[in-house]
Amino acid sequence: MKYLRIRVRKIEAQLRKGAVLSPEGRQKLRQSKQALLEHDHGDGAVAARRGRATGALRVLYRPGTQVEAEDGWFVICEDHKTCLSTDTRKLGESAMADPDWCEECQEKSSN
Secondary structure (H helix, E strand, O other): OHHHHHHHHHHHHHHHOOOOOOHHHHHHHHHHHHHHHHHHHOOOEEEEEEOOOOOOEEEEEOOOOOOOOOOOEEEEEOOOOEEEEEOOHHHHHHHHHOHHHOHHHHHHHHO
16 A cells, blocks of 8 residues: 555656656556545545544445445544534535534534
8 A cells, every 4th residue: 555655646746747647557546545535534525635624534436335324424523522413415515525424523613
C-alpha cells in the first residue's frame, strides 16, 4: 500500500502541473484511490474528509456496507464515533462538511 500511496501522490502532483491522463490512466487512478480509501477506512468507504468547522474526520460509506445502517448512505464522524444515515450520496457528501449532526462537532463550531 505504501508504494501505491506514493504513486497516486506523484500522479496527482503531475496532474496539478498540467499533465494529461488517458482514459485508461484515469480509471487506474480512480481504482487506486478507492483501494487506498478502503484500506484506510474499511470496505464500502467512498469518501473521507475533514470537516471545515472542526477538523473532525468524516467517512462516507455506500449502502449496505455498515451493519448499523438500515438503508441508504452512512456518514461516520470518526473523531466522535457519531453516525448519520442519509438517503442519497449527495446528502451524505453534504453532511460530511456540516457539523450540526454531530453534537460534539456542533459544540466545537459554536465556540
